[in-house]
Amino acid sequence: MTEQHPQAPAPPDAAPVLRVGVLGAGTVGTQVIRLLGEQGPEFAARSGARLEITGIAVRDLDAPRGPAVPRELLTTDAIAVATSNDLVIELIGGIEPARTLILAAFKAGASVITGNKALIAAHGPELYAAAEAADTDFYYEAAVAGAIPVVYALRESMAGDRVTSVLGIVNGTTNYILDEMSAKGLSFEEALACAQELGYAEADPTADVDGLDAAAKAAIIASLAFHTRVGLDDVTVEGIRSITARDIREAHASGCEIKLLAIAQRRDDDHARGISVRVHPALVPADHPLASVHGAFNAVLVEAESAGRLMFYGQGAGGAPTASAVLSDVVAAAAHRVHGGRAPRESCYADLPILGPESAITRYQIQLRVDDKPGSLAALAGAFAVNNVSINSVRQNEYVGVEQAIVTIVTHPAPVFHLDAAVEALRREKRVLGVVSVRRVEGE
Amino acid sequence: MTEQHPQAPAPPDAAPVLRVGVLGAGTVGTQVIRLLGEQGPEFAARSGARLEITGIAVRDLDAPRGPAVPRELLTTDAIAVATSNDLVIELIGGIEPARTLILAAFKAGASVITGNKALIAAHGPELYAAAEAADTDFYYEAAVAGAIPVVYALRESMAGDRVTSVLGIVNGTTNYILDEMSAKGLSFEEALACAQELGYAEADPTADVDGLDAAAKAAIIASLAFHTRVGLDDVTVEGIRSITARDIREAHASGCEIKLLAIAQRRDDDHARGISVRVHPALVPADHPLASVHGAFNAVLVEAESAGRLMFYGQGAGGAPTASAVLSDVVAAAAHRVHGGRAPRESCYADLPILGPESAITRYQIQLRVDDKPGSLAALAGAFAVNNVSINSVRQNEYVGVEQAIVTIVTHPAPVFHLDAAVEALRREKRVLGVVSVRRVEGE
Numbered sequence: 001m002t003e004q005h006p007q008a009p010a011p012p013d014a015a016p017v018l019r020v021g022v023l024g025a026g027t028v029g030t031q032v033i034r035l036l037g038e039q040g041p042e043f044a045a046r047s048g049a050r051l052e053i054t055g056i057a058v059r060d061l062d063a064p065r066g067p068a069v070p071r072e073l074l075t076t077d078a079i080a081v082a083t084s085n086d087l088v089i090e091l092i093g094g095i096e097p098a099r100t101l102i103l104a105a106f107k108a109g110a111s112v113i114t115g116n117k118a119l120i121a122a123h124g125p126e127l128y129a130a131a132e133a134a135d136t137d138f139y140y141e142a143a144v145a146g147a148i149p150v151v152y153a154l155r156e157s158m159a160g161d162r163v164t165s166v167l168g169i170v171n172g173t174t175n176y177i178l179d180e181m182s183a184k185g186l187s188f189e190e191a192l193a194c195a196q197e198l199g200y201a202e203a204d205p206t207a208d209v210d211g212l213d214a215a216a217k218a219a220i221i222a223s224l225a226f227h228t229r230v231g232l233d234d235v236t237v238e239g240i241r242s243i244t245a246r247d248i249r250e251a252h253a254s255g256c257e258i259k260l261l262a263i264a265q266r267r268d269d270d271h272a273r274g275i276s277v278r279v280h281p282a283l284v285p286a287d288h289p290l291a292s293v294h295g296a297f298n299a300v301l302v303e304a305e306s307a308g309r310l311m312f313y314g315q316g317a318g319g320a321p322t323a324s325a326v327l328s329d330v331v332a333a334a335a336h337r338v339h340g341g342r343a344p345r346e347s348c349y350a351d352l353p354i355l356g357p358e359s360a361i362t363r364y365q366i367q368l369r370v371d372d373k374p375g376s377l378a379a380l381a382g383a384f385a386v387n388n389v390s391i392n393s394v395r396q397n398e399y400v401g402v403e404q405a406i407v408t409i410v411t412h413p414a415p416v417f418h419l420d421a422a423v424e425a426l427r428r429e430k431r432v433l434g435v436v437s438v439r440r441v442e443g444e
Numbered sequence: 445m446t447e448q449h450p451q452a453p454a455p456p457d458a459a460p461v462l463r464v465g466v467l468g469a470g471t472v473g474t475q476v477i478r479l480l481g482e483q484g485p486e487f488a489a490r491s492g493a494r495l496e497i498t499g500i501a502v503r504d505l506d507a508p509r510g511p512a513v514p515r516e517l518l519t520t521d522a523i524a525v526a527t528s529n530d531l532v533i534e535l536i537g538g539i540e541p542a543r544t545l546i547l548a549a550f551k552a553g554a555s556v557i558t559g560n561k562a563l564i565a566a567h568g569p570e571l572y573a574a575a576e577a578a579d580t581d582f583y584y585e586a587a588v589a590g591a592i593p594v595v596y597a598l599r600e601s602m603a604g605d606r607v608t609s610v611l612g613i614v615n616g617t618t619n620y621i622l623d624e625m626s627a628k629g630l631s632f633e634e635a636l637a638c639a640q641e642l643g644y645a646e647a648d649p650t651a652d653v654d655g656l657d658a659a660a661k662a663a664i665i666a667s668l669a670f671h672t673r674v675g676l677d678d679v680t681v682e683g684i685r686s687i688t689a690r691d692i693r694e695a696h697a698s699g700c701e702i703k704l705l706a707i708a709q710r711r712d713d714d715h716a717r718g719i720s721v722r723v724h725p726a727l728v729p730a731d732h733p734l735a736s737v738h739g740a741f742n743a744v745l746v747e748a749e750s751a752g753r754l755m756f757y758g759q760g761a762g763g764a765p766t767a768s769a770v771l772s773d774v775v776a777a778a779a780h781r782v783h784g785g786r787a788p789r790e791s792c793y794a795d796l797p798i799l800g801p802e803s804a805i806t807r808y809q810i811q812l813r814v815d816d817k818p819g820s821l822a823a824l825a826g827a828f829a830v831n832n833v834s835i836n837s838v839r840q841n842e843y844v845g846v847e848q849a850i851v852t853i854v855t856h857p858a859p860v861f862h863l864d865a866a867v868e869a870l871r872r873e874k875r876v877l878g879v880v881s882v883r884r885v886e887g888e
Contacts, residue, residue, distance in 0.1 A: 031750070035604070035750065039606065042606070042794075043603075043604070045671070045791070045793040045794075046603050046671075046791060046793075047603075141601070146751075147605075147748075147750070147751035147752065147754060148754060149593075149596075149597055149600075149601035152593075152596065152600065152601055153593055153596075156593075156596065156772060156775075156776060157585070157593035157596055157769075157772050158768075158772065159487075159490050159491075159771070159772045159775040159776065160479070160487070160767075160768055160769070160770065160771025160772035160773070160774060160775050161591075161768040161771065161772070162483065162486070227489070227490075289757070304591075304768060305764075306475070306479065306591070306764040306765060306767055306768035306771075307590075307591035307758065307759065307764075307765050307768040307769075308591065308758065308759045308764070308765055309758060309759070310591060310592060310593075310756070310757065310758035310759075311755070311756070311757040311758065312754070312755070312756055312757075313733070313754065313755040313756075313757070314751060314752065314753060314754035314755065315751065315752045315753075320749075320750040320751075320752070321750060321751050321752055323604075323750055324602075324604055324605040324748060324750035324751040325601075325604070325751075326604065327603075327604025327605065327750075328600060328601050328602065328603045328604035328605070329604070330604060331600075331603040331604050332600060332603065335788075336785065339785070339786060340784045340785055340786070341780065341783070341784055341785015341786060342783060342784070342785060344779075347489070347490060349489040349490075350486075350489075
C-alpha cells in the first residue's frame, strides 16, 4: 500500500501518530487516500506526525473502487468515523449529512478539513463556532478553485493589506462550456452536451450552469476578503443558460470573450459603503488575463490597496488537484496538533453592509442601431452625460442599411440605475432606432 | 498619525500590545511604517494584538523622509531596536549588519520578519537555527516576488503535494529591460539606460542584470520546493548582458520572447537524481503564460504531481507591494505570539543532491545554415538521433543565398551533454555550413 518514494525519509519513530478519518471515497476521496498512503513519510516529515487512516465512511460498501482504497477500512458508520479521529476529512459534499458529521467531529475534538463549498456558504458561522468551541482547526482550501491556494491567499497573505476587489473564474464546467462555444461556434446546448459527454458537467448541470456553485465560492471569497459574513443569499446570481452563439460572435466582434465571473467588490464612496457580491456572465476584453483562462482552468484576480493586482491560476477541479489542496490543509492541521497553534478563526470584525444588486458598479457595453446622420453621436453622448454615465469608447461597427449603423459604446464603471436611466433616455431618443444589446464588461 | 479607516473596528482594549522595531526606513520601510499607522486597528482585529512601533533604526537621522515616519522614533542604535522588541522587521538589506542584528533579535526572543533575499540565500540555515533556538518565528515572504505569496505557496500550500519544478520571472529590472528591447527594438545598453532613468535599475545594475538577485530567489525557491538546503553557490547563473537586439529579433521570428528565468527542477530518472537550480535567459514560446509577463511584473509557475500547473502573478517589487508581503508576515507572527503556534521551521529532510549545470534538462533551439539539397534534413536528423536528442520541430526560415537555407530546429528536453555532442556532430556534417545559434527554450 505505501510505496516508498526516493525523496521521502523514514519517519522518525518518535513521531506521534494522528488518527485520520475520511468521510466519502469518491473522486477526491480516492486520491486523498492514495496520496496519504504513497506520500505518508513526506507528510510526516513536514507535519511532525504519522498520519494513519483508521476508517473510510461510504454509503455503499460494494461500489467499485480503485486499488488505493483499502477495503478493510470501509464502513457505513459515518458518525463513528467522524467521532473517533484526530483529523476528519469530509468529502461527501452537500449539506446533510456533512453538516451533522462535521459538528460531531468538532464535538469529539477533531480538526476538520473539508472542500464543501455549499456547506460553508450556507453554514460557515456555525462550523467556525464549533471549531472555536473545540479549540481545533477548520480548514477548507479545497472549497474554492481546487489546487489554487485562494483561501489561504485571502485568509493569510492579504492579512497585511486591504482587498478592494476579487474577480474570478471559479467554475470549470461553465468555463469549459463558454470556451467551447467561443472556439467552435457551438450553441449552449451543444457545448453542454459535449461537457456532459466528457464528464465535465453533471447529468443535472443546474448547480454549475445556473451559477450556484460559483455563488457559493463567491460568498466564501467575499467573507474572507472583507472580514464580513457573506452567505449564499447575499450573492446576486445569473448563470449562462441564456448565452447564445450570436452573443459570443458579437463579443468577439467587440474584441471580448464572455466569461462567467464571481465578483466581490468593496465600495466606499459617496453613493454606497459596503460590499457587492455577484455571479454573472460578462464581457472580458481579449487582452485581459481572465480572457485567456481556457477549459476547466480557474483563475482569481485579487486587487488590494498595497499589493496591487495579484493573479492566481491553476486547475480548479479534478481528483488529484483537489486532493493536493485537501492534503496541504491536513499537513497544517496535523502540525498544529503536534506543535501547537491554530488555523485562523472566522474573521468578521469589519461587518460591512451587503449591498444589493443595484449597487454594483460595472462597465457596460451598449449596442445601438442608429440613424447615421451628422449629430447622432452628440445626441447619444448627451443621453449618457445627463444620466452621469461616462463613456470610455465609441465605435461604429457596421452599416446595416441605408443611413443606419450599429454603434458600440463602452462606458466607464457606473451604477446600474444610472445605466438604466441612460438606456431609457436612449430609447426615447429619435435618432436611436433600437437598443441591440446591453452587457456588463469586467476587467480593464 | 493613525488615520481611522471606516472598515476598521476599534481594537479591543484588552488586546495585548506587541512592541515592534523596524530596521531601515527606505522605500519599503517607509511604507511598512505608514501602513502600521493607518491600518493598525485592522491588523489588531486580525492578529489579536495592538502593534506599537517603539523604534526605527536608520543610518542617517537627518536624511529626508516622508511624513509617515515619526521623527521621534528614529535612532541610529540599531542593536537596541533589534533587542528590545517582540517583533523585529529587518529592511536594511545586504549581509551585514542585517545578519548580526537578526541574530541579536532572535537571541532577545523576538520574532523576525525580513525581505532580505541575499541574506537568506547566504545564511538561511543559521537564521533558521537561531529562530528554532529562540522558539520564535522567522518569516520572509517579501524576499521572493514582492506581494506574490510564493514563499507561502511553496512552504505551506504545496505541503500536501510533490513539486516537480518551479519556473519564474523573479527580477523586475531585467524583465523590464528585456521587455523594452522586445517592444522597441532597443539594444541592451539603451534599455538599461531607460530603466536607470526611470528608477527601475540601480546605478550599479550588476546584481540585477548579472542574475545574482534572481539567483538568491532561485535558491530560496528551491530550498522550499524540495526540502533541501540550497545556497547561492548551488545556483548556476547567467545574466542578460550578452543579449542583443538581433537575438530578440530572432526570438520573435521563432515565435518566442527571451526572458530571464529562475528555474528549480527535480530530476529522478535513469540519468540523474537531485535538483537543478539555475538562472539564465531562455526562449519562451509566445503563447506560454510567462511570455506575456511585462514590465516590472513577476510570475512564478509551480508544477506539482497532484496540483498540476499553478501560476502566481503580480508586482514583484516596489514599496507598497513589498510592504503588503511584510505586513502579512507581521500579522501572522503577531497572532502566534498571542494565540500560540509558530511559523514552519526549515524543512530540509529530503536533502537531495544538488546537480551541476551539466544535469540540466532543457529544450534547445538550434539554428543552422545548411546546404539546401535533397537529403540535408535526413543528415541533420541523423546527427541528433545518434546523440539521443529527439527533435520536436524543424522549420526552414529563409534562403540566405544560392542553395543555402537557415533551418531552425527545436528539440525535446535533453541533457546538455547530449546536445553538445549533437552540435559537435552537426559541425562535422558537410551539409551544415554553419551553426548560427544554440539557445535554451523553456515552457511547453
